[in-house]
Amino acid sequence: MNAFTFYSPTLFAFGDGEENRTGELVRRFGGTKVLLIYGGGSVKRNGAYDAVISSLKNAGLPWLELSGIQANPRSGKVYEGIDLVRKEGADFLLALGGGSVIDTAKAIGVGGVYDGDFWDYFTGTAPTITDTIPVGVVLTISAAGSEGSNSCVITLEDGNKKWSMQKQDIVRPKFAVMNPRFTCSLPPYQTASGAVDMFAHVCERYFTNTPDVALTDRLCEALFQTILDAAPKALAAPDCYAARADLMWAGMLAHNNLCGTGRVQDWASHQIEHELSAFYDCAHGAGLAVILPAWMRYVLPHNPLRFAQFAVRVFHCEMDFSHPEDTALEGIRRMTAFFRSLGMPTTLGEIGAAVSDIPAMVAHRGEKADGFPFGGFVKIGPEEMRAILELAAEPISSVS
Amino acid sequence: MNAFTFYSPTLFAFGDGEENRTGELVRRFGGTKVLLIYGGGSVKRNGAYDAVISSLKNAGLPWLELSGIQANPRSGKVYEGIDLVRKEGADFLLALGGGSVIDTAKAIGVGGVYDGDFWDYFTGTAPTITDTIPVGVVLTISAAGSEGSNSCVITLEDGNKKWSMQKQDIVRPKFAVMNPRFTCSLPPYQTASGAVDMFAHVCERYFTNTPDVALTDRLCEALFQTILDAAPKALAAPDCYAARADLMWAGMLAHNNLCGTGRVQDWASHQIEHELSAFYDCAHGAGLAVILPAWMRYVLPHNPLRFAQFAVRVFHCEMDFSHPEDTALEGIRRMTAFFRSLGMPTTLGEIGAAVSDIPAMVAHRGEKADGFPFGGFVKIGPEEMRAILELAAEPISSVS
Numbered sequence: 001m002n003a004f005t006f007y008s009p010t011l012f013a014f015g016d017g018e019e020n021r022t023g024e025l026v027r028r029f030g031g032t033k034v035l036l037i038y039g040g041g042s043v044k045r046n047g048a049y050d051a052v053i054s055s056l057k058n059a060g061l062p063w064l065e066l067s068g069i070q071a072n073p074r075s076g077k078v079y080e081g082i083d084l085v086r087k088e089g090a091d092f093l094l095a096l097g098g099g100s101v102i103d104t105a106k107a108i109g110v111g112g113v114y115d116g117d118f119w120d121y122f123t124g125t126a127p128t129i130t131d132t133i134p135v136g137v138v139l140t141i142s143a144a145g146s147e148g149s150n151s152c153v154i155t156l157e158d159g160n161k162k163w164s165m166q167k168q169d170i171v172r173p174k175f176a177v178m179n180p181r182f183t184c185s186l187p188p189y190q191t192a193s194g195a196v197d198m199f200a201h202v203c204e205r206y207f208t209n210t211p212d213v214a215l216t217d218r219l220c221e222a223l224f225q226t227i228l229d230a231a232p233k234a235l236a237a238p239d240c241y242a243a244r245a246d247l248m249w250a251g252m253l254a255h256n257n258l259c260g261t262g263r264v265q266d267w268a269s270h271q272i273e274h275e276l277s278a279f280y281d282c283a284h285g286a287g288l289a290v291i292l293p294a295w296m297r298y299v300l301p302h303n304p305l306r307f308a309q310f311a312v313r314v315f316h317c318e319m320d321f322s323h324p325e326d327t328a329l330e331g332i333r334r335m336t337a338f339f340r341s342l343g344m345p346t347t348l349g350e351i352g353a354a355v356s357d358i359p360a361m362v363a364h365r366g367e368k369a370d371g372f373p374f375g376g377f378v379k380i381g382p383e384e385m386r387a388i389l390e391l392a393a394e395p396i397s398s399v400s
Numbered sequence: 401m402n403a404f405t406f407y408s409p410t411l412f413a414f415g416d417g418e419e420n421r422t423g424e425l426v427r428r429f430g431g432t433k434v435l436l437i438y439g440g441g442s443v444k445r446n447g448a449y450d451a452v453i454s455s456l457k458n459a460g461l462p463w464l465e466l467s468g469i470q471a472n473p474r475s476g477k478v479y480e481g482i483d484l485v486r487k488e489g490a491d492f493l494l495a496l497g498g499g500s501v502i503d504t505a506k507a508i509g510v511g512g513v514y515d516g517d518f519w520d521y522f523t524g525t526a527p528t529i530t531d532t533i534p535v536g537v538v539l540t541i542s543a544a545g546s547e548g549s550n551s552c553v554i555t556l557e558d559g560n561k562k563w564s565m566q567k568q569d570i571v572r573p574k575f576a577v578m579n580p581r582f583t584c585s586l587p588p589y590q591t592a593s594g595a596v597d598m599f600a601h602v603c604e605r606y607f608t609n610t611p612d613v614a615l616t617d618r619l620c621e622a623l624f625q626t627i628l629d630a631a632p633k634a635l636a637a638p639d640c641y642a643a644r645a646d647l648m649w650a651g652m653l654a655h656n657n658l659c660g661t662g663r664v665q666d667w668a669s670h671q672i673e674h675e676l677s678a679f680y681d682c683a684h685g686a687g688l689a690v691i692l693p694a695w696m697r698y699v700l701p702h703n704p705l706r707f708a709q710f711a712v713r714v715f716h717c718e719m720d721f722s723h724p725e726d727t728a729l730e731g732i733r734r735m736t737a738f739f740r741s742l743g744m745p746t747t748l749g750e751i752g753a754a755v756s757d758i759p760a761m762v763a764h765r766g767e768k769a770d771g772f773p774f775g776g777f778v779k780i781g782p783e784e785m786r787a788i789l790e791l792a793a794e795p796i797s798s799v800s
Contacts, residue, residue: 001645003415008408014662015403212642215626215649222618229614242612245401249615249661257660261649262414 001212001262008256010148011175014249016241018177019051019069021139022094023059029134029174031092034063035085038096039070046185048140052096064088065388067103072277072284073100073200075156078118081108085133091152093135098194099144099153099284102137104172106152109133119156122163124369129168137176142183142248143194143285145201145255147176155278162274163368178252180244188235192342193285195231195247199224200288204267205260207269207299207306207377217309219259222315226250231342268375269295275361282351290351293336294392297329299378304328338394348393358389401612401662408656410574414649418577419451419538420493422429423459423466429534429574431492431597434463435485437505438496439470448540464488466504472677472684473500475556478518481508485533493535495573498594499544499684502537506552506571509533519556522563524769537576542583542648543594543685545601545655547576555678555694562674563768578652579645588635592742593685595631595647598654599624600688603791604667605660607699607706607777617709619659624714626650631742641662672785675761682751689744690751693736694792697729699778704728705768736796748793758789 013021015050026034034056043049056063066081084090085108095105102207107134111118120126137147146152150172152165165171183191206220226246233243251258269291276287308324310318311331315338320327345351362382365371371381380388413421428579434456442448454465458631466481484490485508495505509532511518537547546552550572552565556633565571567662583591606620616740626646653659669691676687700707708724711717711731715738720727736746763781764773773779780788 001415001642005411005413007411011405011407011409013405014704015401018403021675022688138552212645214629214642215622218622218625219619222615222622226615229435240580242614245612245662246615253615262645385784 002191002210002264004262006257006261007169008148008258009169010173010251010256012148012178013175014178016179016181017361019048019179020055022052022136022138022177023055023057023061025175025177026056026061026092026094026136027059029092029136031061031134031136033088033090033298034061034092034094035066035090035227036063036094036096037066037069037081037101037108039101040068041098042185043096043140046140046182048096048138048182052094052138052157062096064090067082069097069101069104071100072155072162072281072370073104075119075158076155077104078107078111078154082111082118085112092132093133095135096138096140097140098139099146099260102135102144102146102150102173103154105135106132106146107154107165109135110161110165110171115256121166121241122156123314124166126166129166132170135172135173139176139178139248140182141186141190141194142244142251143197145198147173147178147250148252148256152210153274155304158288159367160278162278176252178248180241180248183244186236188343189283190250191238192231192344194251195227195285195342196289196344197285197338198247199227199255200269200285202259203292204270205263205265206310207266208263209303209377210263213263216259218265221258223250223254228314228338234341245341264376266375266377268378268380271374271380272388273363276351276353279285279357279361280351286345286351289339289346290348290353290392291388293332293339293396294388296332296335297319297391298384298388300325300328300332302378307331333396347395348389355390355393358386361389362386382383401615402610402664404662405659406661407569408548408572408658409569410573410656412548412578413575414578414654416579416581419448419579420455422452422536422538422577423455423457423461425575425577426456426460426492426494426536429536430494431461431534431536433488433490434494435466435481435490435491435508436463436494436496437466437469437481437501437508440468442585443540445581446540448496448538452494452538452671456590463494464490469497469501469504471500472555472562472681473504475519475554475558477504478507478554482511482518485512491533493533494538495535496538496540498539499546502535502544502546502573503552503554506532506537506546507554507565509535510565510571517754521566522554522556524566526566529566529570532570535573537573539576539578539648540582541586541590541594542644542651543597545598545651546576547573548652548656550730551655553674555674559767560678561767562678576652578602578648580648583644583648584639586615588638588743589636589683591596591638592631592744593683594651594690595627595685595742596739596744597685599627599649600669600685600692601654602659603692604670605663605665606663606710607666608663609703609777610663613663613785616659616661616663621713623650623654623659629716635742643691651707654783664776666777668777668780671765671774671780672788675765676751676753678764679757679761680752686745689739689746690748690792691788693732693739693746693796694788696732696735697791697796698726698784698788700725700732702778707731733796747795748789755793758786761789762786
């Protein structure tokens with residue numbers, strides 16, 4: 001186990017009806033004028049918007065609104081939010097939605113107190129983040145885990161760059177209201193995509209070269225098991241509160257770094273997927289369902305026993321002690337089958353991606369200052385990225 | 401899963417050498433004059449005291465000292481600390497040690513800003529805790545989990561009452577420096593007692609009547625497994641950093657309530673053990689090793705399948721689907737054998753307790769305002785407490 005700092009000072013108010021505490025929580029964390037940020041009609045249809053407005057009114061809090069945030073959130077809305085905050089003087093950002101809305105709020109928070117362009121924090125040219133307009137969350141999608149994380153991903157419209165912001169704990173939300181009921185009305189594809197996203201967040205931490213990580217391995221496995229158990233239940237019975245609650249809390253725990261402390265993490269699959277989202281605007285989780293099995297097949301020879309552990313402990317494969325690589329591969333097959341059982345794509349073609357675009361995706365990745373190599377488990381250069389994307393074109397059943 | 405609020409805003413600085421950040425962390429959380437609280441010579445022998453003093457000096461922080469805190473910490477030292485803080489104007493409490501030192505600091509923190517007697521917060525007669533002198537921790541014993549918890553237990557010398565303080569998140573430490581190396585020099589009995597204490601903290605949460613707690617069950621099981629794996633390794637090779645690190649992080653996670661969110665918890669074993677500690681001044685973990693198996697045997701009929709889950713998932717017992725109670729009992733036997741393998745007592749006689757004292761212990765418990773009944777899994781009244789203590793007199797092997 002490596003040395004680490006773990007600081008997760010977000011207050012989580014979890015359960016049915018907790019949204020009624022929103023105004024009180026904004027007050028508790030110093031807000032006196034709110035910028036309410038959300039996407040489209042879904043939060044109005046499922047009652048979340050009305051409940052939040054009512055809670056703000058009860059707390060005597062004035063608010064402005066910034067709506068129309070989309071999946072794979074764009075820089076335009078961030079600039080719009082920063083202008084609004086500066087003109088109107090909002091001192092608290094309330095994100096009502098999922099990861100895209102929360103990440104937009106985080107970027108507005110950091111950009112709103114910075115003299116330069118907020119994008120500097122995405123290119124490594126800005127100083128350390130030491131201040132932000134505080135962010136609170138009312139979560140309506142279980143997926144990204146941004147409600148508890150110190151991370152933020154935005155797509156710069158100029159150049160179509162889906163990049164990550166500098167990670168600082170000050171960026172973590174002050175509070176997150178988490179009512180699983182709000183996720184009951186999500187379309188099945190979005191529920192499934194969210195489940196894959198959180199599964200991938202655990203994978204990115206699980207596959208490590210750091211020795212002596214038994215405790216965090218087990219925490220990871222507890223989350224894997226929960227997602228395997230709860231996601232099919234939520235799809236089969238969308239109103240099942242227990243399954244929705246498990247997914248919602250697992251999504252947070254998968255990304256507040258509880259299960260990643262003290263270990264070098266990977267994140268290669270996320271980096272590659274960001275190019276898929278940038279090129280095809282696919283759901284992030286759907287892109288991960290395509291990339292993750294391909295990445296695993298590619299890097300398996302680096303440490304077959306770690307993949308065998310994954311296969312045995314998470315997918316209950318029988319350990320073949322004579323041929324651990326076979327067990328490892330069977331685990332990847334079962335994970336892929338699990339993604340398919342949720343209705344997720346697992347090949348490039350299914351998300352409309354073309355093999356002929358692979359060189360362009362690799363080149364686009366190379367435009368980042370820290371473009372190559374990436375990945376903490378296996379270093380990925382342009383050749384490796386190309387090879388993984390090519391594997392992602394073939395269904396796993398055709399290889400063994 | 402029930403609704404819950406989870407708020408764990410402690411910064412954890414974990415790893416070898418992290419104690420050198422102590423002064424910087426005190427400054428970060430607003431301290432300008434420190435009251436350093438510790439026990440006896442062990443922190444001087446293992447280098448922790450010198451490292452902390454050096455770090456305070458580097459940060460230009462003046463400090464006072466309050467030493468001599470003992471296991472099962474007494475009210476006298478709390479009153480002494482409150483006087484010192486008031487006279488000398490310290491604005492930050494730095495606990496250097498384990499649970500007894502941290503709990504003393506927490507009680508001084510709350511008492512130091514209260515006009516009345518700090519003990520009011522233990523009797524239910526004080527208002528809600530809304531303020532405290534901030535507490536930081538440099539941990540040298542893996543056991544109580546007080547470094548991340550909102551709880552505090554003190555023994556009032558007048559009446560020998562080992563009671564718990566009102567639980568509020570503001571009482572959680574601002575930071576905890578956790579260097580596993582400091583625990584390498586602990587006597588084996590103390591290492592073992594700490595392991596049982598954290599195991600018990602997970603048990604108190606695991607045995608619940610709340611339905612749909614699959615996720616937190618798995619988190620609990622991850623911690624059980626870690627303790628089962630790491631405690632024998634730490635005893636066999638006291639300098640094993642990996643085992644010490646697992647125990648130290650598990651001890652925190654076992655009690656910051658991560659694995660207890662959204663469920664009614666039990667805590668009967670702790671309540672009964674507090675009487676053992678009060679009567680015989682035994683190590684808390686040793687007392688729990690005696691009480692926990694007896695409590696389990698007594699309450700098993702309430703939900704044999706939950707005990708069978710514990711037996712199968714934690715102790716890898718074969719499930720007897722025709723006789724789940726047999727599987728359940730086998731799990732309790734294996735847990736008891738595990739405690740014994742660590743060198744812990746598992747019967748009253750081994751900690752010097754007499755069966756003839758049982759009525760006095762039950763009566764002493766009854767002096768609390770909320771004395772009976774207690775226990776969230778099975779309600780324990782005076783008769784049940786007596787029966788459990790009587791079971792604790794017999795070795796488990798003599799019953800089946």
